[in-house]
Amino acid sequence: MSATTVDRVEQQGPMSHREIMEALSGLLLVLFVAMASSTIVSTALPKIIGDLEGTQTQYTWVVTATLLTATASTPIWGKLADLYSKKILVQASIVVFILGSLIAGFTQNTEQLIAARAFQGLGMGGVQALVQVAIAAMIPPRERGRYNGYLGGVMALATVGGPLLGGVIVDTDALGWRWCFFIGAPFAVIALIVLQKTLHLPVMRRDNVKIDYLGASLIAAGVSVILVWVSFVDDSFAWLSWQTAAMVGGGVLLLALATWVESRVAEPVVPLPIVRERTTTLAIIGSLAVGMAMFGGSVFLGQYFQIGRGYSPTEAGLLMIPMMAGVLVSSTVAGRLITKSGRIKPYVVAGTIILVAGFSALSFLDHDTPLWYIGTAMAVVGIGVGMSMQNLVLAVQNTVALKDIGAASSTVAFFRSLGGTIGVSVLGAVLARHVSDSMTEQLTAMGVPAGAASSGGGSLNLSSLPEAIQHVVRVAYGDATGHIFLISAAVAVVGVIAAVAMKPTKLRSTVDLAPAPAE
Known part of the structure; x- marks a missing residue:
């Protein structure tokens, strides 16, 4: 911590088991919706790309765009949670996710869908990172084990139940594939309302906070380059090729620069x-x-x-x-x-x-x-x-x-x-x-x-x-x-x-x- 930074923690007092369960219900609901949004779409994607007359490359990018933004933004959301209100950030990530879901559902071509899924991925990355941060901020590690069962169950249900739900939506004529995106929005809104009423976390106020924008940008860029390489290697180009050398080398160089920056700033990501x-x-x-x-x-x-x-x-x-x-x-x-x-x-x-x-x-x-x-x-x-x-x-x-x-x-x-x-x-x-x-x-x-x-x-x-x-x-x-x-x-x-x-x-x-x- 720098000498010019002052921490002040505003405590609301420990939460009771009932208060924890009420807040946990909203957190787990939005976590399920965010995780299931990917697995639901995976089943419907062939139908979606077919209806929008997309190509195989665009098919891959619909998946990759979400993955890139969600993964690359995860450490940034986490660091922001250490600097600002965790509750507000959880709610912000939910709003981003809802907007991305609605935009994706109304898209008219694959280019719009790729952009919408990239925006939705920002919200997904935030939700997946911040839900665990919020749980850690309100439950001591010793007690957290008893609640981890709920967290594991939700992750399992989203991973396994998502494709099942996606198959049902696609096979139901009254719904159609657009509801693979729409279906999560109302549940996310419910979670937003529940969290506004039930989530009470200590807020750490910091004076003279400086966000490490350079480090965050380098991390996001380095990870994105490597994920793009991982997504397309052995398909669009060979493992041993100039494209592989350029992407892996470039990604490693960016991450090395990020490490150098992170070692020298007051508030590293x-x-x-x-x-x-x-x-x-x-x-x-x-x-x-x-x-x-x-x-x-x-x-x-x-x-x-x-x-x-x-x-x-x-x-x-x-x-x-x-x-x-x-x-x-x-x-x-x-x-x-x-x-x-x-x-x-x-x-x-x-x-x-x-x-x-x-x-x-x-x-x-x-x-x-x-x-x-x-x-x-x-x-x-x-x-x-x-x-x-x-x-x-x-x-x-x-x-x-x-x-x-x-x-x-x-x-x-x-x-x-x-x-x-x-x-x-x-x-x-x-x-x-x-x-x-x-x-x-x-x-x-x-x-x-x-x-x-x-x-x-x-x-x-x-x-x-x-x-x-x-x-x-x-x-x-x-x-x-x-x-x-x-x-x-x-x-x-x-x-x-x-x-x-x-x-x-x-x-x-x-x-x-x-x-x-x-x-």
């Missing part, structure tokens, strides 16, 4: 002393690994059920329920045990080990694996995610003061999101390679030119292909999916190593760190 702290460093590594494994894996499970097994989007959503149940049950049970014992490391270690076991079991998938086996393995993955993902954030929040809770929480969330993005891209490239090789081999054996399914292999709608070709595509996708889960298991091992290396600590029972003796 990402405080380096916090990142260098052992628990935070290991939690970041663990979150990267868990994010890569979990997000990458869950995305392709839906594709496996639809393309590899021939189920509809609605049916695929229902088949994902075991994973959702695993997250909900394990996060609830583990959270209460953590609150009771005050110890977090054993549960994070156990969760990452269980995650490796679940992905190892899924690595044996092929096009005719029994559904009971898949459901069991998915439940194991869900249990591992529920025990590890949120608790890695909690471990960091337990080590920092309330004034830095926003930056610390959003930094871990940022790296988890970045890991998920990289995981989706890398695993997608591996899947595409295995599918292409398998289809070429099968079609050659049938005496059919390999190009016969080149246009259909990457489509979600196989009905236009001959029955024999459809079977080849389904076998190729079904058998290739196991390979990417083996990679997910290997990546999750990094999470185990990070969890084991974490320092055992007791969760504190106060919202803020105890003041130093000099104070």
Whole structure:
């Protein structure tokens, strides 16, 4: 803290359990809406792009635009939460999200949709970062475990239930794909009203605050360049190409400049002393690994059920329920045990080990694996995610003061999101390679030119292909999916190593760190 900056904390007093639950209801509602907005659209996107007469490149950019702005803005929202009113910032992010949702629903072409989704992503990034910051500001780490079950359940429901809801909306003639965007707006408005009445957080007033605009810009630019590379590598250009060298080199250079700036300003967006702290460093590594494994894996499970097994989007959503149940049950049970014992490391270690076991079991998938086996393995993955993902954030929040809770929480969330993005891209490239090789081999054996399914292999709608070709595509996708889960298991091992290396600590029972003796 600079010598010219003065902190004054306005306390409203500790919140009762009832007050916490009332505020939590609004926070969790808007978190669900924000997270589900992406998964709902994922099911409907082929229909949306078709109606707007968009191209495959535009299809990719509709996803990438949201991802870029949400991920790049996460640390900035977190830092602002340390400087200004957390409640006002939560409400501001909700308003941005609502406006983005409405604009996206009324778009008339893909260019407008890409711009609207980029704007909506700013609100999504804020909501996802600030909800956890608000929870950390009103609940002590020791007590937070009992509430983490609700948080994990909402995240699981959004991840798994979103595609199911999107499929229902698209399949309902009275609604249509525009309601994939509209449907979240009224619920976000309700959450806004609930939070205005129930969310009461301590406000830290700071004099002479200087926002690090240069550092924030460099971080956003560096992350954006790398995410653009991750999104298009092995599709628009090769891994070893001048485009890769330019993007990776440019992104690393921008982030290196950002690190230099952050080490010299009074109010850095990402405080380096916090990142260098052992628990935070290991939690970041663990979150990267868990994010890569979990997000990458869950995305392709839906594709496996639809393309590899021939189920509809609605049916695929229902088949994902075991994973959702695993997250909900394990996060609830583990959270209460953590609150009771005050110890977090054993549960994070156990969760990452269980995650490796679940992905190892899924690595044996092929096009005719029994559904009971898949459901069991998915439940194991869900249990591992529920025990590890949120608790890695909690471990960091337990080590920092309330004034830095926003930056610390959003930094871990940022790296988890970045890991998920990289995981989706890398695993997608591996899947595409295995599918292409398998289809070429099968079609050659049938005496059919390999190009016969080149246009259909990457489509979600196989009905236009001959029955024999459809079977080849389904076998190729079904058998290739196991390979990417083996990679997910290997990546999750990094999470185990990070969890084991974490320092055992007791969760504190106060919202803020105890003041130093000099104070």
